[in-house]
Amino acid sequence: MIIVPSMAVATPKLTIITVFLIIFFTNPFVCFCRCPLQESEALLSLNFTSIPTYLGTKWTNETDCCEWGGITCDQNKSHVEGISVHDSGIDTSDSGVILDSLCKLPFLTDIDLQEISTSLTAISIPSCVGDLHYLQYLMIRDSGLSGVIPLSICMLINLTYLNLGENQLSGSLPFCLNNLSSLSLLSLSNNRLSGQIPFTWGNLPLLELLDVSFNQLSGTLPLSFSGLSSLTILYAHGNKFNESSPSWALPSSIGSLSLSLNQEITISETFFHNLSNLQEFFLFNCTLNISTSWIPNFQLSELQLVSCQMGGQIPPWISTQFSLESLTLANNGLAGEIPAWLWAMTSLYNLNLSRNHLQGPLFPNGQISIMSILDVSSNALCGHLPSVWPKSRWPPSPSDDPVIWGNPLILMLNDNLFTGNIPPGLCNASVGVKLSLENNKLDGMIPWCLIDEGSSIQNLNLGGNNLEGRMPHGLIVSSHIMSLVLKNNQLTGAFLPSFTIDIISGRYPALQVLDIGHNKFTGHLPKSIGNISSLRVLVMKDNQFNGNILTEIGELNQLQILDLSSNNLSGSIPHNIVLLRAMAVAREDGYQLQSEQELGVDGYSLVSSLGGLDMTSKGTELYYPYILSTLTGIDLSNNQLNGDVPLDFGKLKGLRFLNLSMNHLSGIIPHSLGDMSQLESLDLSSNHLSGDIPSELQSLSYLAYLNLSKNSLSGNIPQGGQMITFENTSYSGNPNLDGCPLPKNCSWPKFATPPPVSIAEHKDEEESEQIPWYQIGVGWSYGAGFLIVVVVLLSVSERWRKKYFKGVDNTLMFLFPFLHNRRL
Known part of the structure; x- marks a missing residue:
C-alpha cells in the first residue's frame, strides 16, 4: 500500500529531470560539441610550418580545432566552415599535393590562403575541389600554385568569389565557368595562362570584377562580354591581345578599364561609344588615335596613357574631364608648353607628365597648382622655380572649394633645364615624401632647411647641378630622411652634420642612402656617420677628405655600398671592415632597396624611390637606376692608404665589387679572397703588393674583371677557372710574374684560350679560306674542250x-x- 505513493512521487521527479536534460542539451548556449576528429586531422595534414601569432591559438591535437587561429566553425562546432591563413608557409617535403586535405572538409564555405608556399615542391589545385558544394569564397593567392585549373571547379555553383592570382598556373581558361552563375569576382592575374578568353564567360550575369591581367592570353575579348550587365571593373593588361582596332562590344556598366601592355592595339573614338559610365582608364604601349575636337561621353576620375605615341600637344579633350583627380601622360612624345587649363583643374591632385618634350615654364602666368603629386621629370622645362609653394590637398576634395590640407607628397622636377636658386619656399611647402631637382642648371646655396630637424622630407635629390657654398656648422639632419643625394655639385668646406637620436621620439635616423660624391668637401670623415645604423649606401668619392677611414664604418651592419674613392685618405684599411654583415651574405636573388614604399593615406597608395647610383665596376663607371640588395661593393681606390689588405677579407662572401687600386698597399694578396663566391670585379692594381697570385682565385666563377697590374707580384699565374680568360693587361707591370697570358714563359695548357693570332698568320688563314679560282678555271677548260x-x-x-x-x-x-x- 505504500508503493503507490512513492511511485506517484517518483514520476514528477523523473519528468522534471527529463525536461531539464532536454532543455540543457538542446540549448545552443550549452554544448559539449567538438570539432570532428577527421576534420582536425585534415587541417593538421596541411603541414603549416607556423601559424602567425595574430591568428590566435596554435594548431595542436590537445585543443579543439574550432578554437585554432584562422579556423571558423558553425554555431554548434560540428563542422569547420572557414579557413583563413596568411604568411604561414607549408612544408611540402613529405606531403605531396597537400591541398587535397581541404577536400576532407566538406562543409567549407570560405577558403582564404595567401603566401603559404615556402618549398620548391609544386602545389596544385586538387580536382576534388569540386566536391566542396557549400563553398562560396575561394582565394589561394601568391602561394606558388602550378599546373592547370581543374574543370571540377565549375561544379562550385554557390561560389561568389574566386581569386587565384599571383601564382604559376598554366594552360587554358576553363570554358565551363559560366556554370558559376553567382560569381561576382573572378581574378586570375599574374599567372601563365594562355589561349583565348572563352565566349561562355559572357554568361555570368552577376560578375562585377574580372581580372586576367599579366598572363599570356591572346586573340580578342569575346563579343559575348556585351552581356555582362553587372561588370564594372575589367583588367586585361599585360597579355597578347592583338586586334589592331578593337571592335569589342563592352558593356556600358564598366567603370574601370585597363588594356595596357598588349600588342598592336589602336584605340579610336568609336571604342568609347558605349562606355558612358567609364571613370578609370589605363592604356600603356598602345596607339591612341583620337581627334583634338573629340568630346567624350564620360567623366573620368583617373586617366593613365603611357607610351601611346600621341605626339603633339596635350590633348584638349582632357580639359572636358571636370572630375579628373589623377592624370598620367608619361612617355608620349608630347611637345609644346603645358596648357594653362591643366593647372585650373581644381580636382586634380596627381599629375605625371614625365619623359616627354614639353617646354616653357612650369607654371604659366605665375599660376601655381595645389597638388599632392607632381612629376614633370625628363622634359625641357625651363625658367626659375616659383618662390612660393602652397600646401597641397590630400586626399582630394570633391567640392568646388577644396580644403587645403597636409603636405605635398612627391615633387619630381629632375632632368629639366630649370635655372636660378632653389627657393626657400619649398621648405614652407614641407614636401613629405620625395623632392628631386637632380640634373638641372640650378645654382646658388642649398636651403638647408630642406634637411634639418624640422623637415619632413624622406627622399631629397639635388645632384647634378651647380650648387655651391658650405654646410652650416652644427646642422642636425632630420630623422625622417631616408635618402640624401647631393652629388655632382660644387659644395665646399667640412661635411659635419649631426645624425643623432631624436630625443622626443627616441627614433634612430632612417637614412639609408647618403651620396655626396663629386664635390669639394674637405676635412676628416664625420664620426657621426657611425650613428646611422640604417645606412645601406655611403658614397663620398671624388672629394678632398683626408685622415683615416673611420673604424665606426665597420659597425654599420646594413651597409652594402661603400665608396670613398678619389680622396686623400691615409692610414690602413680598418680590419673591422670585414664585419659588414650585409656584405657577408651571398644573395642569389635580390630585392629592390626601398624601391616601392607604399604610403596608405585614406585608401590611396603611392610609390617612392631612393633613386639610382653611379658606381665604378669592372673598370668602368656605370649607372644603376635601382639599388638592389644584391648590389654590394667596396671602392677605396685612388687614395693614400698603406699597410696590408686585411687577410680575412674573404669573410665578405656576398661582395661583388672590390676596388683598392692606386694606393700604397703592401704585403700579399689574401688567399681568403677565393671565398668571395659572388665576386665579379677585383682591382688591386697600382699598389706595392708582393708574393704569388693565390691559386684560390681560380674558384671565383663569377669573376669577369681582374686587374693586378703595376705591383711587385712574382711566381706563376694560375691557369685554371676564370684566370685563363683575362688578357695580359690584367697582369702587366709585375716584372717577376711568369706564365700566360704574359709572353714570359707562356705555354698554353690544353683547352686553354690560345694566344692572339699574329697579322701574318691571320693573313695566311684568310688566303687559305679564299675561293680557288684556278681550279674552277681548269674545270671550265675541260668542259669546253669536250663540247x-x-x-x-x-x-x-x-x-x-x-x-x-x-x-x-x-x-x-x-x-x-x-x-x-x-x-x-
Whole structure:
C-alpha cells in the first residue's frame, strides 16, 4: 500500500529531470560539441610550418580545432566552415599535393590562403575541389600554385568569389565557368595562362570584377562580354591581345578599364561609344588615335596613357574631364608648353607628365597648382622655380572649394633645364615624401632647411647641378630622411652634420642612402656617420677628405655600398671592415632597396624611390637606376692608404665589387679572397703588393674583371677557372710574374684560350679560306674542250648525227609522252 505513493512521487521527479536534460542539451548556449576528429586531422595534414601569432591559438591535437587561429566553425562546432591563413608557409617535403586535405572538409564555405608556399615542391589545385558544394569564397593567392585549373571547379555553383592570382598556373581558361552563375569576382592575374578568353564567360550575369591581367592570353575579348550587365571593373593588361582596332562590344556598366601592355592595339573614338559610365582608364604601349575636337561621353576620375605615341600637344579633350583627380601622360612624345587649363583643374591632385618634350615654364602666368603629386621629370622645362609653394590637398576634395590640407607628397622636377636658386619656399611647402631637382642648371646655396630637424622630407635629390657654398656648422639632419643625394655639385668646406637620436621620439635616423660624391668637401670623415645604423649606401668619392677611414664604418651592419674613392685618405684599411654583415651574405636573388614604399593615406597608395647610383665596376663607371640588395661593393681606390689588405677579407662572401687600386698597399694578396663566391670585379692594381697570385682565385666563377697590374707580384699565374680568360693587361707591370697570358714563359695548357693570332698568320688563314679560282678555271677548260669535240663529230659524220638526234627524240618521248600524242 505504500508503493503507490512513492511511485506517484517518483514520476514528477523523473519528468522534471527529463525536461531539464532536454532543455540543457538542446540549448545552443550549452554544448559539449567538438570539432570532428577527421576534420582536425585534415587541417593538421596541411603541414603549416607556423601559424602567425595574430591568428590566435596554435594548431595542436590537445585543443579543439574550432578554437585554432584562422579556423571558423558553425554555431554548434560540428563542422569547420572557414579557413583563413596568411604568411604561414607549408612544408611540402613529405606531403605531396597537400591541398587535397581541404577536400576532407566538406562543409567549407570560405577558403582564404595567401603566401603559404615556402618549398620548391609544386602545389596544385586538387580536382576534388569540386566536391566542396557549400563553398562560396575561394582565394589561394601568391602561394606558388602550378599546373592547370581543374574543370571540377565549375561544379562550385554557390561560389561568389574566386581569386587565384599571383601564382604559376598554366594552360587554358576553363570554358565551363559560366556554370558559376553567382560569381561576382573572378581574378586570375599574374599567372601563365594562355589561349583565348572563352565566349561562355559572357554568361555570368552577376560578375562585377574580372581580372586576367599579366598572363599570356591572346586573340580578342569575346563579343559575348556585351552581356555582362553587372561588370564594372575589367583588367586585361599585360597579355597578347592583338586586334589592331578593337571592335569589342563592352558593356556600358564598366567603370574601370585597363588594356595596357598588349600588342598592336589602336584605340579610336568609336571604342568609347558605349562606355558612358567609364571613370578609370589605363592604356600603356598602345596607339591612341583620337581627334583634338573629340568630346567624350564620360567623366573620368583617373586617366593613365603611357607610351601611346600621341605626339603633339596635350590633348584638349582632357580639359572636358571636370572630375579628373589623377592624370598620367608619361612617355608620349608630347611637345609644346603645358596648357594653362591643366593647372585650373581644381580636382586634380596627381599629375605625371614625365619623359616627354614639353617646354616653357612650369607654371604659366605665375599660376601655381595645389597638388599632392607632381612629376614633370625628363622634359625641357625651363625658367626659375616659383618662390612660393602652397600646401597641397590630400586626399582630394570633391567640392568646388577644396580644403587645403597636409603636405605635398612627391615633387619630381629632375632632368629639366630649370635655372636660378632653389627657393626657400619649398621648405614652407614641407614636401613629405620625395623632392628631386637632380640634373638641372640650378645654382646658388642649398636651403638647408630642406634637411634639418624640422623637415619632413624622406627622399631629397639635388645632384647634378651647380650648387655651391658650405654646410652650416652644427646642422642636425632630420630623422625622417631616408635618402640624401647631393652629388655632382660644387659644395665646399667640412661635411659635419649631426645624425643623432631624436630625443622626443627616441627614433634612430632612417637614412639609408647618403651620396655626396663629386664635390669639394674637405676635412676628416664625420664620426657621426657611425650613428646611422640604417645606412645601406655611403658614397663620398671624388672629394678632398683626408685622415683615416673611420673604424665606426665597420659597425654599420646594413651597409652594402661603400665608396670613398678619389680622396686623400691615409692610414690602413680598418680590419673591422670585414664585419659588414650585409656584405657577408651571398644573395642569389635580390630585392629592390626601398624601391616601392607604399604610403596608405585614406585608401590611396603611392610609390617612392631612393633613386639610382653611379658606381665604378669592372673598370668602368656605370649607372644603376635601382639599388638592389644584391648590389654590394667596396671602392677605396685612388687614395693614400698603406699597410696590408686585411687577410680575412674573404669573410665578405656576398661582395661583388672590390676596388683598392692606386694606393700604397703592401704585403700579399689574401688567399681568403677565393671565398668571395659572388665576386665579379677585383682591382688591386697600382699598389706595392708582393708574393704569388693565390691559386684560390681560380674558384671565383663569377669573376669577369681582374686587374693586378703595376705591383711587385712574382711566381706563376694560375691557369685554371676564370684566370685563363683575362688578357695580359690584367697582369702587366709585375716584372717577376711568369706564365700566360704574359709572353714570359707562356705555354698554353690544353683547352686553354690560345694566344692572339699574329697579322701574318691571320693573313695566311684568310688566303687559305679564299675561293680557288684556278681550279674552277681548269674545270671550265675541260668542259669546253669536250663540247668542241662533240660538235666536230656531229658536223663531220652523218651517221653520228642520225644516232644523236634519234637518241634525243627517244629520250623526249619517254619523258614527255604527251608530245607523241600531239604528233599523232
